[in-house]
Amino acid sequence: METVLMDILGAVVTFLVAFVVGMTYGGLSRKITARVQNRKGPPWYQNFIDAFKLGFKKSAIHHGVMHHLGGAFLMVSSVMTLMIVPVLSHNNWFPNLNFQGDLIFLLYIMTFGPLGMALGAGQTGNPNSAIGVTRGLSQMVGFEIPWVLALVALMIQYHTTSITGLMAAQAHSGTWLMFSSPFAFIAAVMAMLGMFRYSPFDIVGAPTELASGPVSENGGKYLFVMMSSGSVFTFAKLTLYVDLFMGGADNLLILLVKTFALYLIPMLYGMTTPRYRTEQAVRWFWGWPSFFGLLAILQAVIF
């Protein structure tokens, strides 16, 4: 009984850590973007203020049941992803529902949120939402190919489909997977650019073009749920990358350093490049990233 209670408490703590870290990273990204553009920028805690304000806004919108559930689907998907990804290597405070084959399950659950959001956005009847959803799903078709290729290469190379198995393989050999299977890492990082939806792959939200796309009919509390879900998902994805390619982390400080280093890649790449059109984005993902994914598979099969 006590272990179950500890697990539940640990899950809540994991969620809170993910929320705070994700929100802070969002705020830091706004600050860094501002500094690059020679502005002073908002304080790093601006996202918390925004979320707080959104949570206290009144909502008098009703488009139907699916519209209300869209944000909930997103949140469920983010929290599921977070619960499966091991946060720290050896720690009782961050339990995870780890099992054999969770990497394959993760591939499914990570696409579940956007699909639920697509249903919710579809019911609002806003044309911008519909276009945003179409673009989002096209983009997902784009970056899922190199991402899946990279993961399959890892699975073949190390004969395991569990994240802890891959972490154990790294601990055993002493080298990070980003060095022992570099092509898979390159493909996965290129896929990450699409996953984070920073410029040039911000075709889903596309401010001033689509009026924020799928979320255009959602204000106040809906936006609060989506914002927090996005923050949690950011943390979960970054932690997953650290677990898979950078040998996991023993304590929270190392985790923060590694995740922030990874987070800088999509952020800084976005500052130098303007937005792609949908077909350009898909073609980009099916070009070099997929090529590196195939190389990774070749490496895994031959060596």
Next chain:
Amino acid sequence: MMNDKNSQKIVDIIQNWARKHSIWVLAYGTGCGAIEIPPTMTSRYDAERLGVRGAATPRQADVLLITGYLTVKTMKRVIRVYEQMQDPKYVIGFGSCTINGGMYYDSYNTIKVLDKYLPVDVYINGCMPRPEAVLSGFAQLQKRIAEGRANGAQQYKDNLEWYRANQKKIIPNWIMPEYNW
């Protein structure tokens, strides 16, 4: 022990603090004033450091910024946009045109006094107001929010019939959804 009134007061102070530092603006570029918004937002004046940022749709916005004159034709759209916004919401009248008609004072198809049709919380005068004036207007709005005096939306609800009568006077073919909020 704290009574309910005092605890409500504390909650209001915290909420108003958050609202004051996070102002999402829907810039309704009706007139020439829209050209002053990009310099306000970009490197030189950087409104984002005050928590002011653009919102994409009325659903997400806190402030409706009416930048300049309003013709009878755009008035209808502005009313719809305002009524789609979620509480708490504020209106900033930007430029002389929203105060007294400005240089369009004798035009046949622009409205002269915005306050008769929508509840304006803060006016920024000038033709054009420079970005400094815009920032000072936002600062004024922040002050009013913190003091709890930016209650234009409540005024609009309380005096809806008066506002509706004024709006219907200038918009003859009134085909609008009725919002019951």
